Amino acid sequence: MTITANDPKRKTWLEVAKDSDFPIQNIPFGVFLTRDDIITIGTRIGDFAIDLGALHQLGYFDDIPLTDDIFLQDTLNDFIADGRKTWRAVRNKIAEIFDENNSTLKENKEHQRIVLFTLDEIEMQLPVQVGDYTDFYSSKEHATNVGELFRGKEDALLPNWLHVPVAYHGRSSSIIPSGIPVHRPKGQKMPKGSESPIFGPSRLVDFELEMAFITTAANPLGEPISVEDAEEYIFGMVLFNDWSARDIQKWEYVPLGPFLAKNFASSVSPWIVTLDALEPFRTEGPKPVKKQLDYLQSKGKKTFDINLEVAIQPEGKEETVVSKSNFKYLYWNMSQQLAHHTINGCPVNSGDMMGSGTISGPDESSFGSMLELSWNGEKPIKLNDGEDRKFINDNDTVIIRGHCENKSVRIGFGEVSTKLLPVYKA
Amino acid sequence: MTITANDPKRKTWLEVAKDSDFPIQNIPFGVFLTRDDIITIGTRIGDFAIDLGALHQLGYFDDIPLTDDIFLQDTLNDFIADGRKTWRAVRNKIAEIFDENNSTLKENKEHQRIVLFTLDEIEMQLPVQVGDYTDFYSSKEHATNVGELFRGKEDALLPNWLHVPVAYHGRSSSIIPSGIPVHRPKGQKMPKGSESPIFGPSRLVDFELEMAFITTAANPLGEPISVEDAEEYIFGMVLFNDWSARDIQKWEYVPLGPFLAKNFASSVSPWIVTLDALEPFRTEGPKPVKKQLDYLQSKGKKTFDINLEVAIQPEGKEETVVSKSNFKYLYWNMSQQLAHHTINGCPVNSGDMMGSGTISGPDESSFGSMLELSWNGEKPIKLNDGEDRKFINDNDTVIIRGHCENKSVRIGFGEVSTKLLPVYKA
Numbered sequence: 001m002t003i004t005a006n007d008p009k010r011k012t013w014l015e016v017a018k019d020s021d022f023p024i025q026n027i028p029f030g031v032f033l034t035r036d037d038i039i040t041i042g043t044r045i046g047d048f049a050i051d052l053g054a055l056h057q058l059g060y061f062d063d064i065p066l067t068d069d070i071f072l073q074d075t076l077n078d079f080i081a082d083g084r085k086t087w088r089a090v091r092n093k094i095a096e097i098f099d100e101n102n103s104t105l106k107e108n109k110e111h112q113r114i115v116l117f118t119l120d121e122i123e124m125q126l127p128v129q130v131g132d133y134t135d136f137y138s139s140k141e142h143a144t145n146v147g148e149l150f151r152g153k154e155d156a157l158l159p160n161w162l163h164v165p166v167a168y169h170g171r172s173s174s175i176i177p178s179g180i181p182v183h184r185p186k187g188q189k190m191p192k193g194s195e196s197p198i199f200g201p202s203r204l205v206d207f208e209l210e211m212a213f214i215t216t217a218a219n220p221l222g223e224p225i226s227v228e229d230a231e232e233y234i235f236g237m238v239l240f241n242d243w244s245a246r247d248i249q250k251w252e253y254v255p256l257g258p259f260l261a262k263n264f265a266s267s268v269s270p271w272i273v274t275l276d277a278l279e280p281f282r283t284e285g286p287k288p289v290k291k292q293l294d295y296l297q298s299k300g301k302k303t304f305d306i307n308l309e310v311a312i313q314p315e316g317k318e319e320t321v322v323s324k325s326n327f328k329y330l331y332w333n334m335s336q337q338l339a340h341h342t343i344n345g346c347p348v349n350s351g352d353m354m355g356s357g358t359i360s361g362p363d364e365s366s367f368g369s370m371l372e373l374s375w376n377g378e379k380p381i382k383l384n385d386g387e388d389r390k391f392i393n394d395n396d397t398v399i400i401r402g403h404c405e406n407k408s409v410r411i412g413f414g415e416v417s418t419k420l421l422p423v424y425k426a
Numbered sequence: 427m428t429i430t431a432n433d434p435k436r437k438t439w440l441e442v443a444k445d446s447d448f449p450i451q452n453i454p455f456g457v458f459l460t461r462d463d464i465i466t467i468g469t470r471i472g473d474f475a476i477d478l479g480a481l482h483q484l485g486y487f488d489d490i491p492l493t494d495d496i497f498l499q500d501t502l503n504d505f506i507a508d509g510r511k512t513w514r515a516v517r518n519k520i521a522e523i524f525d526e527n528n529s530t531l532k533e534n535k536e537h538q539r540i541v542l543f544t545l546d547e548i549e550m551q552l553p554v555q556v557g558d559y560t561d562f563y564s565s566k567e568h569a570t571n572v573g574e575l576f577r578g579k580e581d582a583l584l585p586n587w588l589h590v591p592v593a594y595h596g597r598s599s600s601i602i603p604s605g606i607p608v609h610r611p612k613g614q615k616m617p618k619g620s621e622s623p624i625f626g627p628s629r630l631v632d633f634e635l636e637m638a639f640i641t642t643a644a645n646p647l648g649e650p651i652s653v654e655d656a657e658e659y660i661f662g663m664v665l666f667n668d669w670s671a672r673d674i675q676k677w678e679y680v681p682l683g684p685f686l687a688k689n690f691a692s693s694v695s696p697w698i699v700t701l702d703a704l705e706p707f708r709t710e711g712p713k714p715v716k717k718q719l720d721y722l723q724s725k726g727k728k729t730f731d732i733n734l735e736v737a738i739q740p741e742g743k744e745e746t747v748v749s750k751s752n753f754k755y756l757y758w759n760m761s762q763q764l765a766h767h768t769i770n771g772c773p774v775n776s777g778d779m780m781g782s783g784t785i786s787g788p789d790e791s792s793f794g795s796m797l798e799l800s801w802n803g804e805k806p807i808k809l810n811d812g813e814d815r816k817f818i819n820d821n822d823t824v825i826i827r828g829h830c831e832n833k834s835v836r837i838g839f840g841e842v843s844t845k846l847l848p849v850y851k852a
Contacts, residue, residue, distance in 0.1 A: 131598060131599060132598050132599050134597075137682060147681075150681075158680055158681060159616075160614075160623075160677055160678060160680070163622065163623050164677070164678055166678070166681075166682055166685075167682070167685050168594070168682035168683050168685055169594070169595035169596055169597055169685070169689070171558055171560075171595055172557060172558050172598075173557060173558050173772065173773045173774065173775050173778070174647060174772050174773055176647065182648070183648040183771055185769075185770035185771055186650075186769060187769060187770050188586075188590055188719065190586070196589065196716070196717070197586075197589050197590075197719065199719045199721060221600060221602065221606075221608075221609075221690075221691065222609040222690075222847075223850060223852070224612075224850075245770070248770070251586055252586060252590055252592070253681065253682075253683075254584055254681075255573075255576075255592075255679065255680075255683070256563060256592055256679075256683040256684065257594050257679075257681070257683025257684075258683075259592075259593050259594055260766070260767075260769065260770045260772065263770070263772040264770040264771050264772055265647065265771075290622070291622075293614065293623065293625045295625060340686070341686075343611075343613060343686065344611035344612060344613050344671070344674070344686045344690040345600075345609055345611055345690050345691075345850055346597060346599065346600050346686065346689040346690055347599045347600055348599065349599050352599070421648075424648045424649060424650075426649070
């Protein structure tokens with residue numbers, strides 16, 4: 001099926017700002033609470049949220065085989081489970097409904113009243129119930145920086161890194177949508193030179209600039225997915241902030257990996273941008289430095305040119321952009337990640353989320369965490385208000401944004417914005 | 427509310443073998459497919475499976491506030507979310523219904539025909555939809571053995587181990603009930619002296635003798651649970667086999683922990699034995715070797731005396747018990763584990779599963795994995811048929827059993843039995 005929704009020439013009868021992340025060529029999917037306190041699946045064009053549940057009830061999707069309640073859900077999991085053919089048909093149909101040359105909904109004010117919401121009338125929810133969340137570690141620059149900081153320059157990049165798309169399992173229960181604040185976590189830390197650990201608030205709370213992809217049901221227990229087939233099972237992507245407490249991490253992470261240093265929160269942008277919408281922005285990733293095993297060898301343009309930035313906004317002040325990076329810097333692409341994840345037969349389900357790992361670029365201005373940007377506090381970052389930041393302060397808001405752009409179209413992710421509250425007090 | 431269901435003097439009108447794991451004092455909870463292809467929540471007494479959905483429809487739980495469909499579910503998650511008061515009331519009521527002095531169901535053959543099944547008429551399912559699965563590493567003996575094997579005797583127990591109930595996140599999607607076979611996984615391995623990794627079947631597939639506890643919804647994002655309150659949120663326990671591929675593990679696990687070496691399968695016994703049923707078997711765990719931080723200090727009998735054993739059964743042959751251990755050997759108890767898990771505000775939901783980590787005891791016969799029992803292959807284990815085992819062979823079945831016993835009652839878990847199939851071929 002052709003992705004007619006991607007036609008760069010299409011215009012919509014809805015008003016869309018020129019620099020919007022959500023032109024009619026985007027058509028992402030999300031879940032929101034409406035002004036009538038109903039949870040529904042929707043999409044977004046410009047600054048309008050569109051109730052797909054209502055559109056379906058009004059018959060606008062009648063020529064696509066969909067169950068009646070497919071959009072009347074509080075997560076996208078069932079819709080995602082329907083597979084790529086359905087996603088594509090629905091996205092094409094939405095493009096058609098809102099095309100400036102289609103007068104059906106354009107001239108039906110009554111229907112518009114039912115299906116269109118302004119952004120201040122809705123409350124975005126987590127778009128999927130995350131069955132399992134895996135976090136990769138796929139930026140060579142990030143792995144090298146962190147390795148140097150934690151283990152010294154000699155052992156910076158570990159021997160397995162160029163062969164294995166290293167990953168670990170994260171915590172699904174603490175994945176939250178943009179807008180939900182997070183408390184500074186408490187935990188065990190081992191001060192330098194001390195005999196035993198102390199307990200208290202983390203002093204080194206950090207963001208991690210990541211993206212995540214969301215899968216459909218891919219494989220039963222025992223059966224791998226090939227690197228060639230992997231994209232068939234990727235629904236779309238979101239921005240992802242993998243909050244981290246570096247002092248807790250340093251003490252706890254040997255030998256089984258990060259645990260409490262990470263699982264207090266990870267925040268995501270609420271609109272899932274489909275892989276289909278990202279088609280025009282395909283690009284090749286970095287060339288392999290070492291020969292990769294057969295099951296990981298990937299050909300062609302398997303990654304995407306997505307501009308990313310991170311801003312810190314102290315309370316009541318303007319924000320400062322502290323990093324500009326790009327998704328294409330990642331050494332391991334999503335197809336390789338999914339092939340690796342399933343090579344042992346591990347089953348992947350609809351709604352699973354796979355984080356990229358921190359996306360650091362080649363130079364300092366593109367590092368994806370404060371750990372790297374401030375070089376573990378040695379080089380504080382200057383904010384626009386003149387203040388310094390080594391890590392994240394109480395009441396700072398961290399905002400990650402991302403978008404793709406070419407001469408004819410801009411496809412964006414909006415943002416994930418999360419405020420760090422002081423330590424929780426009972 | 428008194429746990430009247432635990433009355434050791436109670437007898438049932440159902441036939442129960444003397445050495446059954448499931449006397450009327452047990453009353454575990456599980457999910458099964460009936461002979462009529464209906465999925466329901468049930469319990470077990472002796473060798474009878476009891477359809478609680480049907481019992482509820484027949485009015486047997488009318489004096490307990492329960493929703494109509496609470497047992498007509500394909501997982502226990504909603505029932506578990508109802509909390510300890512409900513679990514206790516339902517368990518007490520079931521004991522009453524099957525008490526030999528209660529003639530209501532005893533003399534109603536028609537109702538019995540509807541609610542009672544023999545074990546060969548049902549198919550046990552995974553009892554919960556596991557939202558998140560965490561695996562602890564709480565046996566000092568196991569951590570010491572593995573540390574010695576992977577890093578040498580000097581660094582065997584890492585500096586953080588006596589302070590931190592070390593844990594990592596596991597994969598929920600590959601948790602399977604007893605009876606489902608597992609394929610030997612393929613993956614990357616780094617042969618000694620080699621320059622680069624090779625790809626192929628794991629040669630070192632292992633079991634891990636564990637137990638796991640299942641939680642109810644415990645805390646919202648940001649709010650810790652205290653060690654004193656923790657048991658309030660523990661529904662019950664199962665036997666847990668955390669399948670592991672040691673060669674894959676060794677190459678991939680630094681720095682983020684085990685991933686593909688573990689997530690190809692973990693198998694569980696299908697009946698969840700409630701913490702209430704285990705009350706008579708409370709005991710104290712090992713004395714702390716080092717002072718523990720305040721949030722981890724636990725008083726009194728916070729663990730349970732549960733006898734555990736592992737048997738290997740080669741295809742078509744008799745089984746050999748290769749390990750006998752006990753849950754009480756664990757250094758960190760479940761209350762400490764849950765307090766640690768949430769101290770940073772990580773939310774715990776209904777149906778989450780927390781593995782204990784391999785439960786090794788003080789002597790060689792109580793080690794909980796082949797890695798330890800065969801000392802990484804140096805000392806093969808002799809099976810009853812004369813064959814040797816260093817790790818698990820294709821078509822071996824691994825069976826874990828567990829039970830508590832005192833003078834008046836035996837409360838058991840049944841078993842988790844899993845066959846290792848050869849590598850998957852497409």
